[in-house]
Amino acid sequence: MDNQNKTGLKFSFKNLLTPKIIFIILGVIIVLEVIYAIVTLRSPVSLPPESILPREVALMLSSSKSQYKIGEVVPVLVQVDTGSRETDGVDLVLNFDPKVLEASQGAIVKGAIYPEYPQMKIDAKIGQIQISGISGLQGRLFQGQGNFATINFKAKARGDANLIIGFSPGKTDDSNVVEALSGNDILENVSNLTLTVQ
Amino acid sequence: MINKIWFVILMCFAIIFFLVVPQKTVLAVDSVSLLLVPSSRTIRVNDMLDVDIKFNASRNSVLGLSFEVNFDKTKLNLLEPAFNSRSNTGFTAFRLVPSNTNGFFQYFAIGDPANVAAGDVTLGTLHFKAIAPTDAGATADVTFPVDKIIAGSADNPLLQIDPNQNNLKGAFTITSIPGQVSTDQFRWAFDRSAFTDALPWQDYTEESKIQNIIFPADMPAGQKQIWVEFQDSTGKISRHNAPIKLLGSEPAITGCSLNFEGSNVIFDIRGTNLGSRGTGKSNETNLQVREWSNTSAKLTFPNAPVGQSFPISLTNGDGQIADGLCAGSSSVSLGAKVFCRAPAQHDTDAVEMILAGGFEGGKKVKETVRIDRNGAIQNLTQKLEEGKKYKISLKAPKSLRKVAEFTASSGTTNIPNFTLPVGDIFPVDGGDGKINNFDKSELNRQWISGQSSAGRSGDFNLDGRVNSIDWACMRQDFGKNDDEEPAPGGPAASPSSSPVATSSASPSPGT
Numbered sequence: 001m002d003n004q005n006k007t008g009l010k011f012s013f014k015n016l017l018t019p020k021i022i023f024i025i026l027g028v029i030i031v032l033e034v035i036y037a038i039v040t041l042r043s044p045v046s047l048p049p050e051s052i053l054p055r056e057v058a059l060m061l062s063s064s065k066s067q068y069k070i071g072e073v074v075p076v077l078v079q080v081d082t083g084s085r086e087t088d089g090v091d092l093v094l095n096f097d098p099k100v101l102e103a104s105q106g107a108i109v110k111g112a113i114y115p116e117y118p119q120m121k122i123d124a125k126i127g128q129i130q131i132s133g134i135s136g137l138q139g140r141l142f143q144g145q146g147n148f149a150t151i152n153f154k155a156k157a158r159g160d161a162n163l164i165i166g167f168s169p170g171k172t173d174d175s176n177v178v179e180a181l182s183g184n185d186i187l188e189n190v191s192n193l194t195l196t197v198q
Numbered sequence: 199m200i201n202k203i204w205f206v207i208l209m210c211f212a213i214i215f216f217l218v219v220p221q222k223t224v225l226a227v228d229s230v231s232l233l234l235v236p237s238s239r240t241i242r243v244n245d246m247l248d249v250d251i252k253f254n255a256s257r258n259s260v261l262g263l264s265f266e267v268n269f270d271k272t273k274l275n276l277l278e279p280a281f282n283s284r285s286n287t288g289f290t291a292f293r294l295v296p297s298n299t300n301g302f303f304q305y306f307a308i309g310d311p312a313n314v315a316a317g318d319v320t321l322g323t324l325h326f327k328a329i330a331p332t333d334a335g336a337t338a339d340v341t342f343p344v345d346k347i348i349a350g351s352a353d354n355p356l357l358q359i360d361p362n363q364n365n366l367k368g369a370f371t372i373t374s375i376p377g378q379v380s381t382d383q384f385r386w387a388f389d390r391s392a393f394t395d396a397l398p399w400q401d402y403t404e405e406s407k408i409q410n411i412i413f414p415a416d417m418p419a420g421q422k423q424i425w426v427e428f429q430d431s432t433g434k435i436s437r438h439n440a441p442i443k444l445l446g447s448e449p450a451i452t453g454c455s456l457n458f459e460g461s462n463v464i465f466d467i468r469g470t471n472l473g474s475r476g477t478g479k480s481n482e483t484n485l486q487v488r489e490w491s492n493t494s495a496k497l498t499f500p501n502a503p504v505g506q507s508f509p510i511s512l513t514n515g516d517g518q519i520a521d522g523l524c525a526g527s528s529s530v531s532l533g534a535k536v537f538c539r540a541p542a543q544h545d546t547d548a549v550e551m552i553l554a555g556g557f558e559g560g561k562k563v564k565e566t567v568r569i570d571r572n573g574a575i576q577n578l579t580q581k582l583e584e585g586k587k588y589k590i591s592l593k594a595p596k597s598l599r600k601v602a603e604f605t606a607s608s609g610t611t612n613i614p615n616f617t618l619p620v621g622d623i624f625p626v627d628g629g630d631g632k633i634n635n636f637d638k639s640e641l642n643r644q645w646i647s648g649q650s651s652a653g654r655s656g657d658f659n660l661d662g663r664v665n666s667i668d669w670a671c672m673r674q675d676f677g678k679n680d681d682e683e684p685a686p687g688g689p690a691a692s693p694s695s696s697p698v699a700t701s702s703a704s705p706s707p708g709t
Contacts, residue, residue: 062290062310064261065352077308079290088673089666091647118642118669130648134669137638137676147290166648172661176647183539183670191313 057082057177057186059092059148061163061193068197074101074153076163076193078131079145080113082177085186086141089114089134090148091176093166098127100161100197101153113146120149141180155197165190229360230256230349232265232342233318234368243374246404247274247326249340251305252318253289256360258351260309263289266346267324271301273338273372274326281305283322288313291322328372337369383429386411390425390437399429419446447471449514450614451522453607456508463502464488465510465524467495468607473514480508507610509534509572522612523572528582530590530604532573532616537597537658538671539617542571544660549594553580554686556587556603562686569594574610582606589684596623596655598631599680619675623655631680633672641672 060079068074080090096103108120114133121130131149135141153161166174167190177187231254241247253263269276280296280303288310295304303324324340332338344366349357359366383399386409411424425439453468465478465485470493478485478497485497495512502508507525514520523531534541546569554562568576569592582588586606590613593599597618604613622629623644624636644656647665651657656664658671 060310060313062308062313064308067352077290081286088670091663091665091667093648119645119647121648123648128648130646132645132647132666134666135673137635139673145286147292172659172665172667173663176666178666178670180670183667183674185667 056188057085058189058191059090059165059167059175059177059187060191061094061165062191063193063195066195068155068195070155070157070197072155074155074161074195074197076151076153078111078148078151080142080148080177081145082143082186084143086143086180087135087186088141088178088180088183089132089176090178091174092129092131092148093175094129094131094151095164095166096127096129096153097159097161098124098156100155100157100159101127101163101195102156103129103151103153107152107154109150109152111147111149113142113148115140117149135180158197161195161197163193163195165192229358230254230258230260231318231360232347232366234340234342234366235320237368238337238370240371240373241328243328243331243372245328245372245380246277247328247370249324249326249368251321251324253287253321254318254360255288255309255349257316258349258354258357260288260349260351260357262308262348262350264304264306264346264348265342267303267305267340268343269301269303269326269340270338271298273328273330273332274340274370275329276303277325277327281322281324284320286313287319287321289319289321328370330372331374332370332372337371340368340370342366379434380431381428382431384409384426386424386426388413388417388422388424390423390439393425393427393437402428413444417444419444443516445516445518446473448615449473449512449518449520451510451512451520451612452605452614453609453611454510454522454524455607455609456524456526459498461501463499463508465495465497465499465508466609467497467510467512467522467524469493469495469512469520469522471514471518472512472520473516473518476512476514478513479511485510507531507572507574520614522614523574523610525574525610528609530575530578530582530611530613532569532575532592532613534571534573536569536573536616536618537594537620538667539674540659542569542573545570545576546594549575549592550599551575551578552591552683554589554591554684556589556684556687558687560586560588560686562684573616582611584608589686591681591684592618593680594618594620596620596629596658598622598633598675598678599683601681601684619678620658621672621675626655633676633678637672638676641669 058081062077064075078092103122103124105122107122108129108131110117110120110133114135115138116136117131117133119130119132129151133148167187168174169188170185172185175187175190176185179186233252235250235252239247276296276298281294283291289307290310291305291307293306344359347359351357381402384402385397385399387393387397422442422444423439424442425437427435427437429435449469449471451467451469455466457464457466472490472492472495474492475490478487478495480499483499485499487495487497489496499508507523510522510524512520521533536542549567549569551565551567552562554560563580565579567578570576584606587603588606589601589603591599591601597620600618602613602616604611619633621633621637622631624640641656641664644654644664647663650662651664654664656668658668
């Protein structure tokens with residue numbers, strides 16, 4: 001009886017392993033995987049969460065592209081973000097490599113966030129630009145994010161050009177963002193820029 | 199045999215498919231997205247409609263972006279300012295063109311590759327006003343024409359708009375029938391019992407409405423409430439309140455004596471508005487509080503260094519701070535922020551001082567003194583009589599003359615909140631007793647922010663530069679003149695907003 005049962009089971013299992021059954025099983029697996037793949041690829045990719053940090057008072061440099069050819073104009077935008085604090089003025093001391101970039105008088109285009117720019121000076125020899133914008137006698141204070149100035153350099157020679165804002169936290173003899181309420185330098189962070197001249 | 203081969207082939211295919219396909223991969227995409235949020239809404243005529251413009255760079259370092267938004271100018275009006283751009287988006291808008299005549303808004307921006315924001319970034323908000331109802335079944339549309347969207351990265355100057363996105367268009371229904379309840383009016387009071395028929399209502403014109411509330415100068419400090427009633431378009435009134443703590447007058451240190459107890463120094467401080475409790479520090483050292491009242495405090499500096507004056511900072515229970523100085527010998531201190539509202543880094547010499555006894559028989563003496571970096575007046579030869587009133591006039595190089603009154607106390611007499619107006623640098627040979635346009639011109643002439651100022655008179659904070667810090671210092675007192683020299687005897691001759699080192703400081707409730 002037992003032998004008969006064993007033989008019967010063996011027979012049944014063998015019967016199941018027909019190509020038709022195997023193809024059906026594999027086909028179902030593949031269809032399920034295709035459905036899973038489509039669902040997975042169509043779902044939004046989880047991106048790293050944006051950092052939620054209080055806005056720092058900052059000076060930032062940017063340019064429309066990172067690589068320039070010799071002779072091209074290299075526009076560098078200087079932005080200031082004062083967060084929610086009203087400011088009396090900004091001093092920018094910007095150092096650049098005079099071998100790679102050149103800036104002639106007239107290269108500085110002042111922004112509109114302050115009514116008065118008492119200093120827009122270029123020292124082409126050492127590669128330094130000094131720009132100051134202030135509230136002026138009308139007391140037009142600035143708060144928020146805005147364009148402080150644009151500097152139109154000219155790509156002079158091949159190489160990497162580092163544009164570095166002179167800044168040490170708390171020091172007043174370099175770049176500053178001056179708070180109107182306290183008269184203190186509240187600049188916390190700077191964003192420098194590296195460009196390549198090809 | 200054939201079955202086995204098929205089986206192996208299919209299994210391999212299945213395994214490969216399983217391994218390769220379903221992995222969730224971050225794909226590099228050359229498309230970007232622009233979205234309108236909300237993309238649909240029902241509003242009433244004259245309602246405001248704020249539509250956020252969101253951009254998703256899909257991991258592209260977008261260097262430039264421009265687009266146009268078209269809107270139904272017969273139904274929607276773009277308000278001024280048309281666009282409130284947001285900061286920290288990674289884009290700097292350099293040209294925004296709104297046109298109600300043509301029904302479009304154009305946006306041009308430079309992207310900052312170093313500040314590429316992830317996900318949907320709100321570039322800004324368009325503020326519309328619904329000006330006419332839409333026809334039945336129709337909508338007032340706001341759209342991005344795809345051919346006017348230009349986005350470029352360093353790798354791909356012409357990024358495509360994501361073809362899968364479906365909210366390039368916003369469709370808004372404008373009804374002429376009130377479709378929702380709105381807040382129409384409000385009124386506020388310090389006390390809810392003031393909400394009577396006599397209290398007028400004000401129009402609630404915007405969401406959110408900002409209302410400046412000024413507390414009466416004679417309102418005592420402490421916990422207060424502000425009550426507001428809102429009336430909606432159905433006439434229903436709702437009442438709300440918010441607690442607010444009204445701070446009292448600023449605390450001040452008016453005098454300080456010090457004694458020694460072994461290696462400890464005991465500060466016996468007199469002041470005003472110190473509150474019922476607080477803490478004290480000398481530079482970075484926390485002092486031990488022995489006694490504390492509204493007008494005095496006794497604190498211990500354990501193992502104090504010897505032979506020096508001690509800057510003292512007291513913080514009352516409300517977090518208000520009073521600064522002062524405690525010195526071993528009898529002296530007068532003005533506090534550390536005499537110049538330019540900032541702690542001084544240097545002593546100031548050649549300060550002209552006039553001291554006039556503000557009492558019957560008081561005399562007037564002139565001396566040249568030094569103000570040290572802690573604000574203490576050095577070289578003061580005139581002895582002060584405890585409890586007597588005095589008028590002091592100080593004029594430092596580049597500053598205006600400033601007069602203050604004080605009552606002499608034992609130990610160190612502190613004159614709180616004393617700042618000298620700085621900025622009188624023209625004529626260059628000593629000023630003219632005014633801070634005016636000539637001084638501003640002279641400051642501009644001397645301006646130098648990147649290199650040494652080499653002793654220029656416009657370097658007020660003596661940091662070796664003439665820059666915005668110095669302008670902020672001058673601007674604070676721009677337009678002021680020298681105070682009159684003080685006269686001895688009797689009541690003082692109205693000095694200009696002079697700080698008074700007595701307990702009669704004027705109340706100045708904060709918020």
